[in-house]
Amino acid sequence: MANRLTTTAGNPVADNQNSLSAGPRGPLLMQDYQLLEKLAHQNRERIPERVVHAKGWGAHGTFTVTHDITQYTRAEIFSEVGKKTDMLARFSTVAGEMGAADAERDVRGFALKFYTGEGNWDLVGNNTPVFFVRDAYKFPDFIHTQKRHPRTNLRSNTAMWDFWSLSPESLHQVTILMSDRGLPTAPMYMNGYGSHTYSFWNDKGERYWVKFHFKTRQGHLHLTNAEAAEVVGQTRESYQEALYGTIEKGEFPQWTLFVQIMPETDAEKTSYNPFDLTKVWPHGDYPLIEVGVMELNRNAENYFTEIEMAAFSPSNIVPGIGFSPDKMLQARVFSYADAHRYRLGTHYEALPVNRPKSPVHHYHKDGSMRFFDNFNENPDAYYEPNSMNGPQEDPSVAEPPLRISGDAERYNHREGNDDYTQPGNLFRLFNDEQKQRLFSNIAAAMEGVPDEIKLRQITHFAKADPAYGEGVAKAVGLSVPT
Ligand code: HEM
Numbered sequence: 001m002a003n004r005l006t007t008t009a010g011n012p013v014a015d016n017q018n019s020l021s022a023g024p025r026g027p028l029l030m031q032d033y034q035l036l037e038k039l040a041h042q043n044r045e046r047i048p049e050r051v052v053h054a055k056g057w058g059a060h061g062t063f064t065v066t067h068d069i070t071q072y073t074r075a076e077i078f079s080e081v082g083k084k085t086d087m088l089a090r091f092s093t094v095a096g097e098m099g100a101a102d103a104e105r106d107v108r109g110f111a112l113k114f115y116t117g118e119g120n121w122d123l124v125g126n127n128t129p130v131f132f133v134r135d136a137y138k139f140p141d142f143i144h145t146q147k148r149h150p151r152t153n154l155r156s157n158t159a160m161w162d163f164w165s166l167s168p169e170s171l172h173q174v175t176i177l178m179s180d181r182g183l184p185t186a187p188m189y190m191n192g193y194g195s196h197t198y199s200f201w202n203d204k205g206e207r208y209w210v211k212f213h214f215k216t217r218q219g220h221l222h223l224t225n226a227e228a229a230e231v232v233g234q235t236r237e238s239y240q241e242a243l244y245g246t247i248e249k250g251e252f253p254q255w256t257l258f259v260q261i262m263p264e265t266d267a268e269k270t271s272y273n274p275f276d277l278t279k280v281w282p283h284g285d286y287p288l289i290e291v292g293v294m295e296l297n298r299n300a301e302n303y304f305t306e307i308e309m310a311a312f313s314p315s316n317i318v319p320g321i322g323f324s325p326d327k328m329l330q331a332r333v334f335s336y337a338d339a340h341r342y343r344l345g346t347h348y349e350a351l352p353v354n355r356p357k358s359p360v361h362h363y364h365k366d367g368s369m370r371f372f373d374n375f376n377e378n379p380d381a382y383y384e385p386n387s388m389n390g391p392q393e394d395p396s397v398a399e400p401p402l403r404i405s406g407d408a409e410r411y412n413h414r415e416g417n418d419d420y421t422q423p424g425n426l427f428r429l430f431n432d433e434q435k436q437r438l439f440s441n442i443a444a445a446m447e448g449v450p451d452e453i454k455l456r457q458i459t460h461f462a463k464a465d466p467a468y469g470e471g472v473a474k475a476v477g478l479s480v481p482t
Contacts, residue, residue, distance in 0.1 A: 007037055047308070048343050052143055053109045055100045056092035057187055057239045058307040059247055061296035063087050063114055063257070069291055072208050072261055073200035075320030076117040078291065086357060088113040089296055090310055091127075091187040091239070095146040095155070102239035103228040105183045105441070107173070110192030110214065111312040112294070115357040118397070122316035123212060124336065127184065128177075129193040130422075131277045132170040135413045136331030142167075161449045165457040168419040169278045171464060175423045178441040180222040180434060186242035188253035189221035196314075196329040197275050199322040200261070205400040209262040209274060209324060211281060214255040214294060224437065225444055244299055252297040258288035264403075272418070275326040279422055306353045311340040319397040325404065327413075345369040361391035424464035435471060443475035455481050 005013040013034055020032035028035070050056075065083045077085050092109035093100060108127040113120055133142050145159040164170045176182060184190040194212030201207045223231060231238050246253060260281050262274060272279050300306035313336035314329060323329055340348045346367035348354060361376055363384050376382070381390025430438060446454055454476055462469020462480045469480040 007034060008041075049098045050092075050343065051339065052094050052146075053092035053111075054098045055096045055102065056090045056109065056307065057102070057243045058088065058090035058300065058310065059243060059296040060298040060300070060306070061087050061089060061252075061294060063292055063294045065292040067290045067292065069200075069259065069289065070202070072202055072210070072259075073320040074203045075121070075200070075318055077114055077121060077318070078320070085117075086115045087294065088115075088306075088310060088353065089294075090307055090312065091243070099236070101232040101236040103183065103223055103231040105177065105225070105228070105445070107177060107182075108184065108187070108190060110190075111310075112192070112214075113310065113312055113316070113354075116318050117358050118318045119358055119360075120316045120354070120356045121318045121321060122312045122314065123194050124312045124314050124332070125192050125194045125196075125212070125214075127181070127190040127192055128173060129195055129211070129213070129280050130172045130176070131195060131328065132164070132173045133167060134169050134276050134278045134328060134417075136328050136335075138167065139328070139331070142170075157445060157447055158449050158453065161446060161453050161457055165453055165460065168460050169414065169417065171419050171423040171460050172278050172280075172426065175426055175438070175464070178445065179426075179430065179438050181220070182441070183223045183225070183228055185221040185223055186239050188218045188243065188246060189216060191215050191220075192255065196277055196326045196332075197262075197324040198329075199324050199402075200259075201320060201322060201400050207264045207322070207400055207402070209264065209267060210321075211260040211286075213258045213260070213288060215258060217254040217256060217293075225441060243296075247296060247299050252295050254296075255294045257291040257294060259291055260286040261289060262286055275324050276417070277326055277328045278419065305351070309344060309348075309351050310353045311336070311344055311348050311351075313337050313340065319399075322399050322402075347372070363390075420460070420464045424468070427465045427468045435467075439471040439475040442472050446476055451478060454478060 005016055007013060016034075019035045020029045021027060022029060063077065063085045065078055065081050068081055069078050070080075077083070090109070090111045092111070093102070093104055093106040094109065095106055096104055110125045110127050112123045112125070114123075133139060142163060145156070145163040148154060149156045149159065164174055181190070192214035197209050197211055199207050200210045235241065243253075260283070262270075262281065267274050270281075270285075274281060314323075314332040315334075315337050317323070323333065344351065347364075347369040349356075349360075350369070350372050363376075363382065365382065374382075376390050378388050378390060380386075381388035384390055384392075427435070427438075446457075455478060458469050458473050458476075458478065459481055461472050466480075473480045
């Protein structure tokens with residue numbers, strides 16, 4: 001029989017319908033190893049969900065270079081116009097658990113893995129160019145305000161606005177979250193941003209600072225709060241249905257990649273800190289440069305192994321692309337691989353979806369999930385240095401030295417930082433209807449929050465733009481504090 005059912009050890013199974021019992025009424029026999037194996041496996045079908053971004057939707061695709069940027073970077077993925085690289089995308093909401101409804105107001109994750117010829121490059125971004133906090137020390141505190149209250153086990157509007165109103169650096173991201181862009185209709189209708197400042201370095205060893213922007217080619221579509229309530233009433237899986245469905249139909253969503261490039265020494269001249277994740281770089285100063293197109297064209301055959309077990313990490317970087325002094329990025333370089341070792345296991349990078357499509361040679365050894373053969377051709381070369389012809393370092397991929405300076409200190413990141421101009425500029429770009437929706441979205445999100453906290457937050461809105469403060473105050477039935 002070609003398609004014969006077996007146990008995990010390959011032993012043929014004679015009966016998959018009836019357990020082994022003493023007499024037709026039972027009890028069961030301890031020796032029914034087939035039943036035991038089935039029940040034991042079921043108990044192990046879940047792994048910990050991601051501590052944030054647990055609910056997600058993903059697909060495979062291709063990145064194609066359309067414009068030459070080799071003057072800025074030697075990264076193999078950008079090496080020639082027309083070059084195609086396989087990639088994987090996973091979109092997500094931040095706060096909701098795995099079973100959360102898709103159409104919830106939240107920032108969307110925009111995580112990309114590019115299987116380049118020199119290893120995997122992961123760009124783990126969001127659908128927003130900025131973030132709520134600028135110091136990683138505050139990230140777990142911020143996330144606690146997004147998750148459930150310890151006593152009520154409910155989300156808490158009070159916790160969110162208490163934290164935000166005490167953290168004015170969040171104003172820019174809060175304004176985006178409460179605007180139309182805070183609730184896209186489906187993943188295809190939103191942009192993605194690397195958000196952080198990264199670096200590029202070229203063949204000559206010259207460094208540039210860079211920001212990545214993936215602009216949707218499908219246009220932006222958003223839901224109002226009322227429309228979203230309607231959608232969630234019908235289906236909790238609207239994003240999965242839309243993304244999976246469009247790819248199944250052969251309508252492949254696309255995004256155009258642009259970069260903003262800043263010469264290395266400009267970072268000392270800008271009026272704002274270009275490594276501050278709560279700020280954007282004005283496009284007038286650093287225009288968008290077109291690079292290529294990303295297309296999602298293949299659904300996963302197995303959601304668990306290809307999307308749930310995907311491990312995206314900002315520490316997956318390739319020659320030609322590097323980090324920046326951004327304090328948030330620096331901490332993320334640690335946090336993700338640490339999360340993956342806990343969530344997926346020691347050798348998570350060897351799982352099919354994470355495994356690079358370029359050669360991998362390293363000297364890490366045993367541990368859980370050591371299910372692959374020796375990485376190095378000669379099994380005697382299991383330490384380094386060795387005289388067994390084992391893998392060796394390649395100085396030609398060394399990043400140019402990064403100039404840094406300063407005394408070690410816990411610098412107050414709130415001192416001398418303008419948290420109001422950029423959110424105010426964004427607010428002033430909105431038309432009247434967009435402003436009204438912003439006010440009413442904020443009012444809805446402030447339901448149940450004590451007035452004292454609302455007023456503290458309204459003061460921030462008013463500092464960004466008096467009309468912003470007044471609009472929100474009116475929507476929540478209060479006056480702007482004088
Ligand atoms: C997921 C930590 C800030 C985007 C995660 C995960 C952790 C984490 C532990 C779960 C990883 C996993 O289990 O696979 C942090 C820390 C941050 C931070 C410590 C700040 C210091 C950010 C920022 C962005 C971002 C600024 C976007 C610009 C994402 C995305 C995912 C994620 C998209 C989901 C990745 C996926 O689809 O698997 N983050 N995060 N995070 N984070 Fe962050």
